[in-house]
Amino acid sequence: MGLKHRGILRIAYVRLGLNDNRLTQSLNFYRDRFGMLESMRDSERAYLRCWHETFQYNLVLEQTAENQLIEIGFHLRDEEDLDQLTDKIEAAGIEVEQSPANEPLKGMGRSIAFTIPGGQRLRLFADMAQSGYVTGFESPDWVTPRELRGTAAPMFLNHVGLTSADPGATIDFLANVLGFGLSEKIVSEDGKTLSGLLFRMCRDVGGQELAIFPGEDGHLHHIAFTKEDPNDILIIGQYLREDGINIDAYGPTKQSYGNTFSLHFFDDMGIRLELCCGGRNIDAHPESEPIIWTESELARALSYYDSDVNPGFLDHSL
Amino acid sequence: MAISRFSYANVRVMDLQKAIIHYTDTVGLRLVESDDQRAYFQADECQDHHCVITTLSDRAGIDHVGFKVNDPSDLVEAAEAASAHGLAVRDVPLGEIAGQGPGVMITLPSEHNMLLFYHADKIGYAGGMHNPVPGVSKNKIGAKVSHLDHTLLSCENAQPTVDFLTEVFDFSCTEKVVDPGGNIIAAFMSCTNTMHDLALGPGPNGTFHHMAFGMHSRGEVLEGVDILKEDEVPALEYGITRHGIAGVTTIYFHDPSGNRNEFYNGAYQSPGRPGLVPPIIWDVENFSRGAFYYEDAVPPAFFDEVT
Numbered sequence: 061m062g063l064k065h066r067g068i069l070r071i072a073y074v075r076l077g078l079n080d081n082r083l084t085q086s087l088n089f090y091r092d093r094f095g096m097l098e099s100m101r102d103s104e105r106a107y108l109r110c111w112h113e114t115f116q117y118n119l120v121l122e123q124t125a126e127n128q129l130i131e132i133g134f135h136l137r138d139e140e141d142l143d144q145l146t147d148k149i150e151a152a153g154i155e156v157e158q159s160p161a162n163e164p165l166k167g168m169g170r171s172i173a174f175t176i177p178g179g180q181r182l183r184l185f186a187d188m189a190q191s192g193y194v195t196g197f198e199s200p201d202w203v204t205p206r207e208l209r210g211t212a213a214p215m216f217l218n219h220v221g222l223t224s225a226d227p228g229a230t231i232d233f234l235a236n237v238l239g240f241g242l243s244e245k246i247v248s249e250d251g252k253t254l255s256g257l258l259f260r261m262c263r264d265v266g267g268q269e270l271a272i273f274p275g276e277d278g279h280l281h282h283i284a285f286t287k288e289d290p291n292d293i294l295i296i297g298q299y300l301r302e303d304g305i306n307i308d309a310y311g312p313t314k315q316s317y318g319n320t321f322s323l324h325f326f327d328d329m330g331i332r333l334e335l336c337c338g339g340r341n342i343d344a345h346p347e348s349e350p351i352i353w354t355e356s357e358l359a360r361a362l363s364y365y366d367s368d369v370n371p372g373f374l375d376h377s378l
Numbered sequence: 379m380a381i382s383r384f385s386y387a388n389v390r391v392m393d394l395q396k397a398i399i400h401y402t403d404t405v406g407l408r409l410v411e412s413d414d415q416r417a418y419f420q421a422d423e424c425q426d427h428h429c430v431i432t433t434l435s436d437r438a439g440i441d442h443v444g445f446k447v448n449d450p451s452d453l454v455e456a457a458e459a460a461s462a463h464g465l466a467v468r469d470v471p472l473g474e475i476a477g478q479g480p481g482v483m484i485t486l487p488s489e490h491n492m493l494l495f496y497h498a499d500k501i502g503y504a505g506g507m508h509n510p511v512p513g514v515s516k517n518k519i520g521a522k523v524s525h526l527d528h529t530l531l532s533c534e535n536a537q538p539t540v541d542f543l544t545e546v547f548d549f550s551c552t553e554k555v556v557d558p559g560g561n562i563i564a565a566f567m568s569c570t571n572t573m574h575d576l577a578l579g580p581g582p583n584g585t586f587h588h589m590a591f592g593m594h595s596r597g598e599v600l601e602g603v604d605i606l607k608e609d610e611v612p613a614l615e616y617g618i619t620r621h622g623i624a625g626v627t628t629i630y631f632h633d634p635s636g637n638r639n640e641f642y643n644g645a646y647q648s649p650g651r652p653g654l655v656p657p658i659i660w661d662v663e664n665f666s667r668g669a670f671y672y673e674d675a676v677p678p679a680f681f682d683e684v685t
Contacts, residue, residue: 062379062452062455063379063380063381063447063452063455063456063459063546063547063548064379064380064548064651065379065380065548065569065650065651066379066380069571069649069650069651069654070571070647070649070650112646112647114655115649135649137650137651190655193658197656197657197658197659198658198659198660198661199622199658199659199660199661199663199664199667199668200622200658201622201625202622202624202625202646203625215645215647216645216647260571260650261382261570261571261650262382262383262570262571262572263570263571263572263647264527264572264573264592264644264645264646264647265645265647266571286645286647287645288596288643288644288645289594289595289596289597289643289645290594290595290597291595291596291597314512314513315512316510316511316512319423319512319513321594321595337594337595337645338524338594338595340423341423341424341524341525341592342425343382343383343446343448343570344382344383344448344570345382345383345446345448346448346449347497347498347500348425349425349500349502349507351503351507351508351510352507352508352509353508353509354508354509357509360509361509364512364513
């Protein structure tokens with residue numbers, strides 16, 4: 061039977077390398093103040109997940125000499141997809157690195173890693189160990205766990221923003237080779253693609269798993285996490301500020317581009333994070349049409365509630 | 379490829395004019411087109427032609443549910459697979475339903491008709507496709523519905539339909555309610571990354587429990603309740619509440635013919651293929667908390683009243 065959802069099913073994790081001795085500072089942020097659950101810890105890495113998530117990690121932290129985005133992980137349907145995508149990526153002239161199960165990350169099946177035209181590494185795999193829901197599987201209370209209240213307590217990893225010197229080429233690769241759909245894009249006055257939001261499946265808080273912004277190759281723009289609604293995000297903004305966390309100059313805002321209600325802020329290492337809800341409703345269908353923004357409308361696209369473009373907003377943060 | 383979306387519900391109504399007033403002025407959908415037999419509606423944040431069709435009839439209920447596939451060859455394959463499972467299949471030619479291409483109608487074991495189709499005409503998002511206004515216009519009448527989110531259909535035994543949807547149409551079961559013998563009382567089935575696109579609950583075969591309209595915030599659900607009250611729309615006695623199942627904010631109400639509607643906000647995400655994550659299991663003892671989290675009781679009308 062071919063009536064199956066194939067290829068990339070979901071965004072799984074972001075893996076960061078941080079110059080942080082024994083990950084003390086970053087765990088203090090992501091686990092204790094941002095409110096992710098620590099699933100596993102070994103001498104090299106900490107594996108964290110969002111509270112509504114059953115899979116073992118959405119964020120992997122490891123100690124490196126310099127702060128860096130190591131890779132972004134995507135979950136495929138099965139091994140057959142892994143083989144097919146390997147062939148497609150190689151046919152596009154991109155070198156593919158094969159890794160056996162549990163390498164380099166624990167709890168993961170066989171995987172492939174490669175560099176997209178924008179310079180970032182992606183890893184694809186078909187199997188990831190599950191921690192199980194923190195609520196349990198039997199008649200659960202779907203309520204933010206008590207120990208996480210007062211933190212951001214994100215529900216899911218929502219999307220990752222990347223910068224790219226040639227956003228059009230990166231978007232074409234993600235769409236044509238990896239099978240992403242385009243929900244929105246920003247084009248210059250002469251019709252060149254400056255930015256795009258890419259997705260794989262219809263979700264309730266969705267429309268993007270990868271966001272491509274213009275900038276230097278190989279960098280991270282931001283990491284976004286899902287919250288239930290704007291009310292949550294407004295309240296959590298207060299907790300973050302009370303905790304001394306650096307909130308982006310936009311503050312809480314409606315992001316017209318992507319149709320989310322969003323709050324951007326920075327972790328202690330300066331990495332830009334986002335809490336978002338809402339999002340563009342779109343289905344993974346060849347006839348779905350993207351929203352098109354023109355560059356002259358950039359200020360309104362990035363933040364509906366602010367009259368100026370926040371000058372640093374398009375800069376990468378890692 | 380695969381089913382990409384729960385596209386629309388075609389519900390039977392006894393008074394088309396009253397239905398139009400309800401689904402536009404109260405629910406807040408756009409009226410796309412209508413004739414003396416049918417009206418087609420779409421929510422603000424969908425680009426396809428319709429998410430609700432109301433068809434004039436002598437009784438309320440569900441005519442069929444529409445799901446979109448993302449490859450035209452899926453229609454042939456789905457028809458063959460459904461026939462092989464002994465299900466009735468018929469071709470629906472272009473023109474039978476406005477705003478969409480040809481499709482195949484499959485009668486599920488639960489005796490509900492499910493139409494698969496590939497093409498939908500585009501009407502665009504309400505805010506436009508170029509430099510759109512985000513959110514909802516100040517001139518908007520009715521509730522702030524973003525999209526049609528899911529439907530719950532009732533049947534005597536959900537198991538064969540759950541099996542068919544899982545094995546043939548690649549739906550995941552995210553949560554289910556089971557009796558002490560392990561029999562399914564209700565199942566929440568997703569063909570995307572949502573919590574459910576199609577749910578099955580107890581009742582006579584072929585009956586309609588509700589369709590749910592998604593909203594972007596709990597605040598918009600609250601505003602929706604105010605609109606229902608102002609418009610004197612009959613609603614479930616609990617007013618606004620939360621489902622324990624899925625943990626989402628909700629209110630139920632009825633259209634003028636008695637078809638149940640829901641306003642809904644939630645962020646639940648599912649992994650996108652069957653069997654990857656075991657379903658959450660609700661037992662009978664906890665079911666009332668699962669259905670209505672605050673009240674922890676299920677009003678009898680909730681299951682008795684199906685159309």
